[in-house]
Amino acid sequence: MxxxxxxxxxxxxxxxxxxxxxxxxxxxxxxxxxxxxxxxxxxxxxxxxxxxxxxxxxxxxxxxxxxxxxxxxxxxxxxxxxxxxxxxxxxxxxxxxxxxxxxxxxxxxxxxxxVFDSTKSGTSTPSLPKSGTSIPTPTTEQSSTWVIENTGMQIKYVQTKANLKKCLSSNEILNGTGEGLCAIDCEGVPDSLDLIQIATLPQQAGSLITIYVIDCTMIGIELVCNSILPLLQSNHIIKLIHDLHMDMVALSSAGLEGFNCILDTQLAAEDFTGNPFVGMNALLKMFGAPEHPLKNKMQQIMKSNTNVWSKRPLLKSYIEYAALDAGLLLDVMSKLHAHYGDEGISIIMTASMARAEFAIKYNGKRSICFDIENEYAIASSELIEVFHPESAMKNEPLKSKCEVKDLIDLLPADLTHELVQEGTDIPTYMAEYALIDINLDVGRRACCWMGDDRVFLSQDENRLVTMEEIDDIVSKLGGFGSDNRAGLEQKLHRISGMCNRNGEVIGLSMRVGRWFEGNAAMLVDFLLGSDKSILILGEPGSGKTTIVRDAVSVLASRHNVCVVDTSNEIAGDGNIPHPCIGDARRMMVPSLDAQSNVMVECVQNHTPHVMVIDEIGRPREVEAARTVKQRGVRIIASAHGDLRKLLKNKELRGLVGGVETVTLGDKAAKEEAERRSNGGANGQFSKTKAQRMGEPTFDIIVEVRRGEKHEWRITRDAKTAVDAILDGQKYKVESRTRDPQLSIIMFDFAEL
Incomplete structure (x- = not known):
């Protein structure tokens, strides 16, 4: 071998x-x-x-x-x-x-x-190749130029400094001194910049479109970028780019700046269709231009081999694929101009330049908002801003409604110094925004948790919590329920007791309850633009409940919403619910064991449009949720873990369709093993296969992580994601990130 x-x-x-x-x-x-x-x-x-x-x-x-x-x-x-x-x-x-x-x-x-080889091999005896063999240097212009059949386009594959200099001197668009139009694309981005393709219109009637495929790997990125900088900065040459995000990151990483007259054709396509993610072939088809013949095949190759563009020599078909990425865009410009005119083209370029600046600043991420006129669908912020800003629903700076002072007031006075501003009873900034829990245990030092950091409430190591102090706090609360939980009237805080064997409370966990107005803004397209059920997954302390609270308020502005509130976790303690749930109604649940029964009772007696449950954690609640969904009621709920962990949890995986094991015949088992291993099964296979049992109760999955409360990973199609996981594959998510102090939502696609 x-x-x-x-x-x-x-x-x-x-x-x-x-x-x-x-x-x-x-x-x-x-x-x-x-x-x-x-x-x-x-x-x-x-x-x-x-x-x-x-x-x-x-x-x-x-x-x-x-x-x-x-x-x-x-x-x-x-x-x-x-x-x-x-x-x-x-x-x-x-x-x-x-x-x-x-x-x-x-x-x-x-x-x-x-293969594209600009020199002809001689007849000497071939020898064993050395590792890292690179493409030979071309010796003539003829050897690096050829016509792509049936396209009216020619390629100039530029691999040397001398050839680059010659091309720059012969084309005023390429060197940035002329006026007109070109199309640009890059390969290897954003991690590298291996090729830059620049397509220019014919300089003489009857001649061909010329696409310069400039090999940065062979010539050097810095030299290439400095050579084309006048073109990128020119105010007289329009540069067409489709979906500029990663190209801008790569070009700016190479030290380029001051871009001008960029037109992102994806923004124009979005203006036509309302879809911000129109691909290049869809764009070409939309405008009646020839589709890219190599697009689908090359995408499959790049998916399995991420080093396609960094290896040399490049196959001729690879070079032609890269060239057509730029060349085919030129066919679109005449149709865009016919539709928009000079003024409209200028507006699209304004939006494109704003997109380029954002992409460079935020490492290729998109800036999105929600289009109210288009049923709150995702839209590119730059496009909405220039065409109909009144329809944009953006992320608003979060407004904290913490009320942490009420919790601090329960403590002995000498244990509040770390939580209030000196000489006052006003909570510190850290207490207002970072305090999670206060822990009191008899005979031990009192402490709290600020994020992942423990902070002792007294500097005196001999200051220990007494039984009398615990009893005093319990008396202010009015006692605990059967679940050892208590609360404050119309407040969101939760106090849980630890008891000794005699039932006496000897420890307290005081969890801070927060309401952030605007917290659910990153989900508004799903909350108001669809009727799908949403499951929010995350670890304890990841912020699931705060998302649920604001989601209730958003939904209640339009729908009949009922909150099934176990231990008053969502709407606070007392008969009157906290204002955070807006116009929603609340059904209190006396104990965890009763939650599933109250869910069914809510549907039978109160006919809500939407039911909200803070946490589903037991098999009976999974079954109750399925019953509620079958009766046509939309559900918003939370659960612990992430999607992969949920599928391993036998009690809860019914929320996303459940899992069953099926037995395959020998032939089917072998085919399945070959498919999963890409042909490398080597005769080994299993005759059992895990697959989804039924339809998921929840259509959309939102995954949040502790310490990353402003970055959510959203799965639009739970069914497809579950099938991918059970098939041993990654599943696609939308990564949405916000700046809590600004009206910015950043968007990207990822795989988990």
Whole structure:
């Protein structure tokens, strides 16, 4: 197998590796037959008989070694692993490989024409390639220029300083001294800047669109960026870019600034469709332009190989894909101008420049708001701002409604110094915004938790909590319920007791209850723009309940909302609910055991449009939630953990459809193993498979984390996400982040 890999590397070092297992088998058979590899000493050690060494056996071991994988019907190669593999072989194998390669000389040379290689190979005997082989330097302009068939476009692949200088001197758009239009795209972004593609219109009637594919890896990023800076800064040349976010991050990271006259065609597409995420092919189709013929295939390749653009040499098809990313955008401009006119184009460019500035400042994230006129759908802030700002619903700075002073007032006076401003009874900033719990235990020092930090309430190590102080606080509360919880009238704080074996309270956990007005603003598209049920997941202290409280207020402005309030967690203690729930109604639950019954009673007796439950944590509540949903009532609820942990929790995973194990036949099990391992199952498979049992009770999942209260991960389709997890895959989420002091919501896509 080792010698065969060396032969394949020599044969295909310039590119064009077989893309299916069938083609690879044929190539290996040719190598075995022509090089007589089965007769070598190494082969005889591994396989005494000729029949033992087969193409299938070699492919199997290549996959075991991680040199290639099967992705769908495609065979994908890890070229850097192949080079490392070849470079690490012992001399004995290298010697046999070199001899075998010499026998394959005609075959090797016949493969060179499929990769872009600006020089022609000679007829010398090929040798074992060295790791890190790079593309040869072009010697003539002709060797780096070719026409893309049936497009009316030509590529100039620029790989040297001299060639770059020549191109700049011959094109006034490229060097930034002219007036007109170009289209720009980058590859390798945002982590690197491997290629920059710049498409320019014909300089003479009847000539072709020219796309300059500038190889930053070969020439150097700094030199390339400095060379095109006049173009990027020009006020006389419009630069078309589609979805500029990551390109701007890469260009600015290279030291470029002062961009002008940028037009993001994705913003124009959003203005037409209301969809802020229109892809390039959808844009081209929308305007009747030819679609990108290589887009889908190349996206699959890039998904499985993140180093596509950093490796050299580049396949000719890769260069053409990159070139068309820029060249095809030029077809759109005439249609945009016909629709918008000069004034409209100027407005789109204003929005595009604002988008570019935001992307650079916030590392490629989007700035979003919610379009009231479009049922609170997500919209690009820059576009709404220039066309109809009155329709924008933005994130407002959060307003804290903590009332922490009421909790501090329960403490002995000498234990309040760390929580109030000196000489006053006014809570400190940290107490107002960071205080989570106050813990009092008989015979121990009183302390509180500020975030993840413990703070003792007295500097005197001998100041210990007494039984009398505990009794005094309990008397102010009026006692505890069966769940050992108590509260303050119309306040959100929760006080929980720890009892000894005689039932006497000997410790208190005083949890601060907060209400942040505007806290649910990042969910307004789901709350007001849909009727879907939402499950908020997170660890204790991650802020689930504060989100639920504000969500209740938002929903109650339009719907009949009823809160099933176990231990008065959402709407506070007392007969009159806290103002934080707005116009919603509240049903108090006497104990945790009664929560499921009250949920069903709420639907039967009070017919709400929306039911809100702070925490679902037991099987009976899971079943009650399913019953409520089946009766047409929307549910907003919270639970502990995250989506992956929820699926491992047998008692709660019914909230997202449940999990069942099915038995597969041998054939189906093998196919499933091959699919999951991208063809590398190696004959190993399991005859059981976990799959979703039914429809999820909750349609949308919001995941929050402790310490990251302003960054939420949202799954729009719980069903698809659960299926992906059970299939061993990552699932897609929307990452929404806000600045609590500003009207900014940042948006990005991610996989978990």
């Amino acid at each position: 080792y010698v065969t890999v060396c032969c394949l590397e020599s044969k295909f070092q310039a590119g064009n590796w077989p893309q299916t297992k069938t083609k690879l088998k044929q190539k290996i058979k040719n190598i075995l037959d022509k090089s007589k590899l089965h007769e070598t000493k190494m082969a005889k050690k591994q396989h005494p008989s000729k029949e033992g060494m087969t193409a299938g056996w070699i492919i199997h071991n290549m996959m075991l070694s991680g040199l290639c994988v099967v992705e769908g019907k495609l065979l994908l190669w890890y070229h850097y692993k192949i080079q490392e593999f070849v470079g690490s072989l012992p001399k004995e194998i290298v010697k046999e490989a070199t001899a075998a390669i010499a026998k394959l000389q005609p075959v090797v040379l016949s493969q060179q024409n499929e």
